[in-house]
Amino acid sequence: MTVYNLARRRILKCVSGLSRFGTKSLPGLEVHNLSLFKRKNATLTPTQKGPWSVLFFGSDEFALDSLRALHNQYRLQKLLCRLEVVTAYKGKENCLTKYAKENGITVHQWPVNVNNLDFHIGVVVSFGHLIPSHIINSFPLGIINVHASLLPRWRGSAPIIYALMNGDTETGISLMKIKPKRFDVGEVIAQEKTTVGPEETQPELYTKLARMGSKLLIKTVEKLPDVLCCGIPQSEESVTYAPKITADISFVKWNEMTAKNVFDLNRALTGLYPLRTNFKEQAVKLSDIRIFSDIPDVISSGDIEAGTVIYNKESDSLLVKCKENTWISIKKIRIPGKPQMPALDFRNGFMGGQKLKSCNFY
Template identity: 40%
Template structure:
């Protein structure tokens, strides 16, 4: 053994035990450029518990509900939030409007000077994938409030696809953001919510936004160290994707779409994109779903006027369309029914259009054209005939 070994070891140990001096590191009377505290993610600070310094990422009305709850909690004694700032992709979104009204600091995207200023980030309906270099600047990571029971309906439009698919159960998930994909991180908190049978996307979104903000997000922040310790990875089984909706989804194909599908499609996207179909060389917007019907058919449509529909003894079902003239303030209804060979019927209230010129120069309204040609429309859609007595 060399006698110099112990001396070298002691010298090394002495260097490692030096303390910061004047903002740098002191070593034999010289300052270095190493910062204090050292740079990098400080995950251990997350174990200290709330209140937290938050940076909120959001855009739409769904996100505003979470931001409202966080802003209210910040001003409450003993709350989970000590400071709150906001980052948005655009200055013209509901989240930015709320931040300005509440005088919350607003960051342009991408946010700068983040490191060391925040403990945790919160993402709600933001619409942009966050990079790892940004995530690493938050000691407790970044949380995401997602309106589905992950791993089902990952992606930007989970509520739309919940309605369109006919799901009877959905929920809210609070997960930890990961940089390599949307909605794939571990789950910290999750709650189940039943989907009402006739619920629209907007109605369900309002319920889930409130539940996600108050019950899930705030509860997670109050118990964050324990939630982080108990987080669970998502299972690949049952994972589905919810892509963005578009106007191309609003076209009805009568030969392929069932009544149930049309009903769900209207409740899912009707508030954004009214359903459409083509008829007599033009496009008709179906602006109001009147419902499904089970009505008896005695061979004459005249016997179907008035009264409530009744189910046919043979289980046959009818296709119903509700039409309304655009010239009347109080919209009247006319029922045009046809035997649909055991298929369920669907009813619509047609959109009002201004009069247009016929080939002979006379004006007629689009609704009048629809009424005169309704029989041909249903014959084309269902490959059957209406009685001549209609």
């Protein structure tokens, strides 16, 4: 009986708040969104300051931080009165599904049937699917998205990777309104910046931005619905794109990339793909890569072509020439069919020991 009464009080708390005002109290919201909501459930109208019912769309570890933050608020029953999850997976369950099941959160498989759902607002974090108009319009407050860049820079599915690849020294989190048919084009309603360390890697920045995104999401939900009227359109003049990457991006182009370009690419792909290059018609994998500045005079000549590999005894590494007479060092290399080897073993086994002073990557 105690459990029943507690559940009943929670339901009454959510429903009673929903009856406090009509559609005129929601500035900036489209009337047809509200009328659709009324048609679905004529006894409910949106609350002015919450608690909110939230449908969460996500797919990966980045989204999990935001789901946890929302779930913590839901358990307090002040900011949220309902929380359910939409996700997409084939075969093995993803981390969101596992978390939801462990915490008794209802999960809907994408594509979702909105005719059977009644929520105030949708939240999208790292979902990877375009959401059509009829789903967006089913939420009286629309759908907001947590995106890991300072929009309009790096629209697309891989903003963290592209920020690191391009040597960005600043990035951040943007919260925007979702629009149909195109990714990442909605008005920005909140944004927070952070610096990118010169040696920061993809896993490190990923974790930092996931936490930032979850905190900014809660701050934004606390300001509903007023914050939705403060959206700023994105400048089309500053747009850059971060499309989905493939393993092919890990191949180094020695004559097109400086040492810093190579180092930044390695930072961006850490934990995803090792850098690769061609050697004697094989794709070899490179690791433990650094920019090498203390180049001996004997190899500093501009006549050496990009991709030239020289073993350096002092640093116990392979030095490879890049664009603009810059160099990187490589401590470890893996040849197909063989275990990873240190630079000295590669020199002895594949550069003829003392017989050859250099070889070439391409």
